[in-house]
Amino acid sequence: MNTQWKTYLIPLVLFLTAFLVRYHFLATYNYPMMIHEQDAVGYMDVAREILQWHPLPVTGRPPGYPLSIALFALLPVDLEYAARLASIFMDALVTIPLFFMVRSVTSSRTASAAAPLLWAFFGFALAFSTSPLSQSTFLFYLLTAIVLIHRSLTGEKTLMPLFLGGMSIGAAYLSRPEGIVACLYLACVVVAVRLVQKKQFKPLLKELLLLGVGVMLLVGPFMAAYRHQTGQWALTNKSAAAVKTQDGILVLNAQGELPVSPEGLALWKEYYGSLSVFLHSSLSNASQFAEAYIQVLPRWLHLLSLLGLLVLLKERRFTEIVCFMTLLAVTVPNYIVNISKSNSYNYPVFTLAFLCAAIGCEALRRSLLSIIPVSRGPLIRLASALVIAAPVLYFSIAGYSDAEANYRSPQLIEQAQLSGQVFRGAGELIKKHSRPADLIMTRWGLIGYFADRPVVTLPKGEIKDVVGYGRKHGVRFLIIDTMSVFSRRQELQELLNPLYGKELRSDYGLKPVAVLSYDVGGCVIYEYSR
Numbered sequence: 001m002n003t004q005w006k007t008y009l010i011p012l013v014l015f016l017t018a019f020l021v022r023y024h025f026l027a028t029y030n031y032p033m034m035i036h037e038q039d040a041v042g043y044m045d046v047a048r049e050i051l052q053w054h055p056l057p058v059t060g061r062p063p064g065y066p067l068s069i070a071l072f073a074l075l076p077v078d079l080e081y082a083a084r085l086a087s088i089f090m091d092a093l094v095t096i097p098l099f100f101m102v103r104s105v106t107s108s109r110t111a112s113a114a115a116p117l118l119w120a121f122f123g124f125a126l127a128f129s130t131s132p133l134s135q136s137t138f139l140f141y142l143l144t145a146i147v148l149i150h151r152s153l154t155g156e157k158t159l160m161p162l163f164l165g166g167m168s169i170g171a172a173y174l175s176r177p178e179g180i181v182a183c184l185y186l187a188c189v190v191v192a193v194r195l196v197q198k199k200q201f202k203p204l205l206k207e208l209l210l211l212g213v214g215v216m217l218l219v220g221p222f223m224a225a226y227r228h229q230t231g232q233w234a235l236t237n238k239s240a241a242a243v244k245t246q247d248g249i250l251v252l253n254a255q256g257e258l259p260v261s262p263e264g265l266a267l268w269k270e271y272y273g274s275l276s277v278f279l280h281s282s283l284s285n286a287s288q289f290a291e292a293y294i295q296v297l298p299r300w301l302h303l304l305s306l307l308g309l310l311v312l313l314k315e316r317r318f319t320e321i322v323c324f325m326t327l328l329a330v331t332v333p334n335y336i337v338n339i340s341k342s343n344s345y346n347y348p349v350f351t352l353a354f355l356c357a358a359i360g361c362e363a364l365r366r367s368l369l370s371i372i373p374v375s376r377g378p379l380i381r382l383a384s385a386l387v388i389a390a391p392v393l394y395f396s397i398a399g400y401s402d403a404e405a406n407y408r409s410p411q412l413i414e415q416a417q418l419s420g421q422v423f424r425g426a427g428e429l430i431k432k433h434s435r436p437a438d439l440i441m442t443r444w445g446l447i448g449y450f451a452d453r454p455v456v457t458l459p460k461g462e463i464k465d466v467v468g469y470g471r472k473h474g475v476r477f478l479i480i481d482t483m484s485v486f487s488r489r490q491e492l493q494e495l496l497n498p499l500y501g502k503e504l505r506s507d508y509g510l511k512p513v514a515v516l517s518y519d520v521g522g523c524v525i526y527e528y529s530r
Contacts, residue, residue: 006109007103007109010099010109010112010113011095011096011099011100011116012096014095014096014099014113014116014117014120015092015093015095015096016092017095017117017120018091018092018094018095018116018119018120019088019089019092021120021121021126021400022088022091022092022126022129022130023088025126025127025130025403025407026084026085026088026130028407029130029407031412031416031419031420032416032419032420032424033080033132033419033446033449034415034416034418034419034446035415035418035419035423035444035446035483036131036415037131037132037133037446038444038445038446038449039061039133039134040080040083040131040132040133041445041446041448041449042060042061042445043061043065043066043069043083043132043133043134044066044069044079044080044083044132044449045057045060045061046060046061046062046063046066047066047067047069047070047073047079047082047083048079050063050066050067050070051070051073055225056222056225058222058225058226058229058230059226059229059230061134062134062173062174062175062176062177062222063174063222064134064137064138064141064171064172064173064174064175064176065086065087065090065133065134065137065138065175068086068089068090068137069082069083069086069132070082071086072085072086072089080132083132084130084131084132086132086137087129087130087131087132087133087136087137088129088130088136090136090137090139090140091125091129091136091139091140092120093140094116094119094136094139094140094143094351095116095119095120096116097140097143097144097146097147098115098116098119098143098351098354098355099112099113099115099116100112100147101115101143101146101147101150101324101355102114102115102355102358102359104147104150104151104154104320105312105317105320105359106359106362108362108365110362110385110388110389111358111359111361111362111365111388112358114354114357114358114361114362114388114392115351115354115355115357115358116354117392117396118354118357118358118392118395118396118399119350119351119354120396121395121396121397121399121400122350122354122395122399123398123399123400123401123402123403123406124296124343124350124402125347125350126399126400126402126403127402127403127406127407128343128344128347133344134175134176135176135344135347136347137175138172138175138176138178138179138347139347139348139351141168141169141171141172141175141179142168142169142172142179142182142326142327142330142348143327143351144165144168145165145166145168145169145172145182145186145326146165146186146323146324146326146327147165148161148162148164148165148168149161149162149165149186149189149190149211149323150319150320150323152165152207153189153190153193153194153319153323154319158207159206159207159210162190162207162210162211162214163210163211163213163214164214165186165211165214166210166211166212166213166214166215166217167214167215167217167218168214169182169183169186169211169214169215170183170214170215170216170217170218170219171218173215173218173219174218174219174222177333178330178331178333178334179330181329181330181332181333182326182329182330183215185326185329185330186211186323186326187208187211187212189322189323189326190204190207190208190211191204191208192322193318193319193322194207196318247460247488248338249261250457250458250459250460251459251460251461252459252460252461252465252466252469256461256465256468256469256472257469258459278336281336281338282335282336283335285334285335285336285337285338285341286335288341289331289334289335289341289345289346291341292341292342292343292346293343293346293349293350296343296346296350297350297353298395298398300391301353301357301391301395302353303360304356304357304360304361304391305352305353305354305356305357305360306356306360307356307359307360307363307364308355308356308357308358308359308360308361308363309356309359311359311360311363312324312356312359324352324355324356325352327348327349327351327352328348328349328352330348331345331346331348331349357391358388361387361388361391361392362388364387365384365385365387365388368384368387369384372384414520417518417519417520418483418518418520418521419446421516421518421520422481422482422483422516422518422520422521422522422523423444423446423447423450423481423523424450425516426442426447426450426451426479426481426514426516426523426525427446427447427448427449427450427451427452427453428450428451429514429516429525430447430451430453430477430479430525431450431451431452431453433513434451434453434476434477436452436453437454438453438454438476438477439453439454439455439456439473439474439475439476439477440453440454440455440456440475440476440477440478440479441455441456441457441458441470441473441475441477441478441479442455442457442458442478442479442481442484443457443458443481443484443488443489444481444484445457447479453477456470456473456475458478458480458484458489460488460489460491461491462491463491463492463494463495463508464508466492467508467509467510470528471509471528475528476527476528477513477525477526477527477528478495478510478525478526478527478528479523479524479525479526480492480495480496480523480524480526481521481522481523481524482496482499482521482522482523483521495510495524495526496522496524497524498512498515498524499515499517499522499523499524509528509529510526510527510528510529511526511527511528511529512524512525512526513525513526513527
């Protein structure tokens with residue numbers, strides 16, 4: 001087999017390996033959708049619109065990941081399973097651009113395969129990618145954009161890779177709003193590298209225009225549709241929720257309504273008040289994300305990653321360094337908003353770590369060969385490959401075991417039981433005793449998903465105000481569950497009275513129609529008295 005075929009066969013095998021491992025966990029642990037996965041409801045709604053050939057609802061979730069869901073929904077599976085299949089498929093595809101990123105630094109196919117193998121068996125990715133969320137889709141398009149733009153900056157053919165790289169950036173943006181950071185950063189990378197290469201202004205301008213055309217070919221129609229439907233230009237419709245937190249924008253005002261958040265810089269000024277508070281909050285967020293990241297990977301892998309980065313610096317790989325740092329740059333928006341400090345937001349950084357670790361391993365292997373006489377033959381060179389193979393094998397076994405332990409953890413099983421017994425139970429009861437257009441009010445969109453009914457999100461406020469808000473908006477059923485009350489809606493605790501055999505005040509105008517109680521939690525379903 002010639003070298004060219006090997007170069008393309010290896011990433012294909014790596015992709016299949018990663019996909020099969022992920023599919024094993026998906027098929028083995030077929031848990032119901034849980035609270036931490038409920039963003040998937042919005043993605044599946046968009047996918048459903050795509051399958052029905054309806055205009056895209058651009059004010060909801062972006063369409064990048066839902067397009068993948070729609071493709072897998074053509075298989076004989078339900079929409080949720082299609083969403084999970086799409087997620088693990090895109091997560092496995094990450095191995096392909098990751099292979100070529102290492103390949104751009106070293107000619108060693110062994111080292112190039114190391115980073116994708118680390119990803120294929122990365123315990124957090126094995127546990128996370130089965131969730132029907134958009135991170136894997138975003139990461140694949142982002143890595144593909146980096147590979148293509150790097151190729152345009154270092155190869156003879158510059159224009160087509162640059163155009164395709166722009167399209168990949170556009171696809172990344174249509175998957176997650178962080179894609180706009182990739183667009184701005186990679187445009188700066190093109191300028192910086194061409195200035196170092198002393199390229200003339202006109203060819204550089206042509207490249208930037210071509211990159212922009214590639215991006216706007218996908219993003220332009222989406223932004224135009226958003227402008228048409230909302231009357232305004234915006235990069236994302238989640239800015240208020242990201243800054244103030246989801247619950248922060250759900251606090252009822254004195255009129256019993258949700259206040260309208262300001263747009264743009266006014267939103268940030270209202271929430272933070274001053275630049276110093278903003279900077280302090282951002283640094284604190286960055287520190288917490290860094291702490292979460294450090295805890296996931298073993299110390300020896302952090303050291304290998306650091307070694308790989310030092311190798312790139314020593315070899316003055318300016319183009320590679322600035323391209324690879326895109327994976328860090330796209331996480332910056334996470335530091336300036338208020339979101340959970342989950343490693344799902346660190347997802348791109350892990351690929352950067354594996355990329356640098358593979359380069360570090362290859363540097364150690366070359367150093368070992370340099371101090372051993374080559375005349376000692378191929379056996380020595382084969383043994384030197386263990387410098388790469390041993391840590392990859394160890395990490396793979398540990399990662400698989402970590403993922404297995406996560407799926408069997410009491411915490412996850414409890415969450416699955418809560419979702420299956422309480423949230424699904426409530427949803428199915430409501431679906432059985434309601435009409436398709438009946439509105440339900442709950443903190444969790446997940447219940448609306450199980451009920452297949454439209455949801456009004458449960459606001460924060462005093463009981464009379466919350467109940468009045470639901471009545472004003474035409475809600476028929478109100479669901480109050482233990483998890484939302486004890487963690488986020490403590491002021492509504494009285495509404496759990498029927499769960500403990502107590503009566504609720506009649507002046508609230510609510511009639512309890514069902515009580516679900518289990519060891520993991522419970523809920524009360526109320527119907528509004530008309």
